[in-house]
Amino acid sequence: MTDEAGLFATPGSPGAAGTGSGSPLSGGRVVDPSAPLAVRMRPRVLEEVIGQDHLLRDNSPLRRLVEGRGGSSVILYGPPGTGKTTLANLVASTSGRHFVALSALSAGVKDVRAVIDDARTRQIHGQRTVLFIDEVHRFSKSQQDALLAAVENGIVLLVAATTENPHFSVIAPLLSRSLIAELRGLDDEGVQTVLRRAVADERGLGGQVDVTDEAVADIVRLAGGDARRSLTILEAAAGAAEDGSVTPEIVELSLDSAPVRYDRDGDQHYDVTSAFIKSIRGSDADAALHYLARMLVAGEDPRFIARRLMVHASEDIGMADPTALLAATAAAEIVQKVGLPECRLALAQATVHLATAPKSNAIISAIDAAMSDVRAGGVGEVPKHLRDGHYAGAKGLGNGVGYRYAHDAPAGVATQQYPPDELVGRDYYAPSGHGHERELAARLAKLRSITRGGS
Numbered sequence: 281m282t283d284e285a286g287l288f289a290t291p292g293s294p295g296a297a298g299t300g301s302g303s304p305l306s307g308g309r310v311v312d313p314s315a316p317l318a319v320r321m322r323p324r325v326l327e328e329v330i331g332q333d334h335l336l337r338d339n340s341p342l343r344r345l346v347e348g349r350g351g352s353s354v355i356l357y358g359p360p361g362t363g364k365t366t367l368a369n370l371v372a373s374t375s376g377r378h379f380v381a382l383s384a385l386s387a388g389v390k391d392v393r394a395v396i397d398d399a400r401t402r403q404i405h406g407q408r409t410v411l412f413i414d415e416v417h418r419f420s421k422s423q424q425d426a427l428l429a430a431v432e433n434g435i436v437l438l439v440a441a442t443t444e445n446p447h448f449s450v451i452a453p454l455l456s457r458s459l460i461a462e463l464r465g466l467d468d469e470g471v472q473t474v475l476r477r478a479v480a481d482e483r484g485l486g487g488q489v490d491v492t493d494e495a496v497a498d499i500v501r502l503a504g505g506d507a508r509r510s511l512t513i514l515e516a517a518a519g520a521a522e523d524g525s526v527t528p529e530i531v532e533l534s535l536d537s538a539p540v541r542y543d544r545d546g547d548q549h550y551d552v553t554s555a556f557i558k559s560i561r562g563s564d565a566d567a568a569l570h571y572l573a574r575m576l577v578a579g580e581d582p583r584f585i586a587r588r589l590m591v592h593a594s595e596d597i598g599m600a601d602p603t604a605l606l607a608a609t610a611a612a613e614i615v616q617k618v619g620l621p622e623c624r625l626a627l628a629q630a631t632v633h634l635a636t637a638p639k640s641n642a643i644i645s646a647i648d649a650a651m652s653d654v655r656a657g658g659v660g661e662v663p664k665h666l667r668d669g670h671y672a673g674a675k676g677l678g679n680g681v682g683y684r685y686a687h688d689a690p691a692g693v694a695t696q697q698y699p700p701d702e703l704v705g706r707d708y709y710a711p712s713g714h715g716h717e718r719e720l721a722a723r724l725a726k727l728r729s730i731t732r733g734g735s
Contacts, residue, residue, distance in 0.1 A: 355416065
């Protein structure tokens with residue numbers, strides 16, 4: 281496996297965390313001084329891992345695995361820079377284990393099978409193989425299938441890392457054979473600890489650079505809970521600090537922009553979209569604009585956003601504000617005709633319109649209830665007076681006979697039976713008391729009274 285940034289140092293490679301024979305990380309390991317700061321500062325022992333106490337408490341499955349007392353395969357799931365690779369390297373350092381690392385970006389089924397064949401041979405001689413797969417969510421189903429038997433039979437101890445929810449990206453049989461350890465993004469205090477350690481530690485800046493508290497606060501904000509990114513920013517700022525002092529101005533000059541955690545094909549896509557819709561439903565226009573901005577900055581297809589707005593306009597607003605659907609549809613048309621960057625304005629306008637509109641889910645409740653009745657067999661005969669009476673012989677069958685033309689009735693509403701016999705008196709639409717539906721509720725009651733003959 282290769283890693284162009286040098287941030288994934290596998291055992292046995294220069295700057296690696298351990299060797300195939302499982303040498304400890306703490307025993308005077310030589311770190312290449314030219315390696316990136318994030319590599320040089322990678323934790324050497326479990327006690328140096330920051331922010332994952334919930335997974336590493338005494339006698340927890342992951343701690344036992346790292347300490348060589350556990351035998352379960354594990355999927356490490358979490359945002360970038362939370363320690364997935366570090367934990368894999370710590371597992372590799374356990375005495376007696378052979379460590380092999382593959383990247384799902386470059387490895388194929390042939391590579392997986394070669395590792396398994398070698399592991400089978402080593403197992404005969406009493407040596408366990410730890411197989412680390414980075415970016416496992418990028419493995420195809422056939423590649424993941426190739427691992428199943430070896431994991432189930434204990435030929436390899438699988439340690440897989442992914443930034444995506446494994447329930448979406450890893451096949452169910454492999455999930456059932458593995459522990460799932462969800463790593464958390466570091467809080468501000470955790471990132472500060474990582475930064476202060478790097479400034480002082482000989483592996484890092486060795487106290488040669490002064491970093492102001494304000495600069496640390498800026499780096500923490502920009503890192504977004506990503507320890508590796510915080511160290512990358514710190515390294516760039518330290519290199520730009522000609523007088524040996526890192527200030528907020530130096531930090532700003534040394535980077536382009538903060539990262540956006542969002543993968544259009546992964547769970548961030550679903551999580552951010554979910555938060556976007558729920559913020560609109562909850563009438564928080566500001567939060568909705570934040571999530572809209574996140575999607576746009578991350579490169580989400582604006583047509584996808586427009587479709588979600590159109591659905592939401594009916595699903596959560598409906599007749600409480602009938603103009604909401606018009607606003608969402610207009611935004612979708614502008615997306616098609618104008619495109620980015622200008623269409624962001626229409627999407628923002630529609631987002632604010634929907635977020636501030638009165639809310640009602642009466643429409644979705646109504647159509648779902650009606651469809652539920654139909655699926656349950658509530659599909660009685662169409663009343664004869666409503667049937668098509670335009671073809672020859674229709675009237676002889678009674679079709680269309682007795683139909684009352686609504687426009688001839690007082691107020692344009694005629695008294696007659698409209699639903700099948702089995703559904704007479706069944707109410708589906710129940711207007712809320714919000715927005716336009718307050719007026720609609722009173723009108724609907726009158727309409728039902730007239731059409732049903734005062735019932």
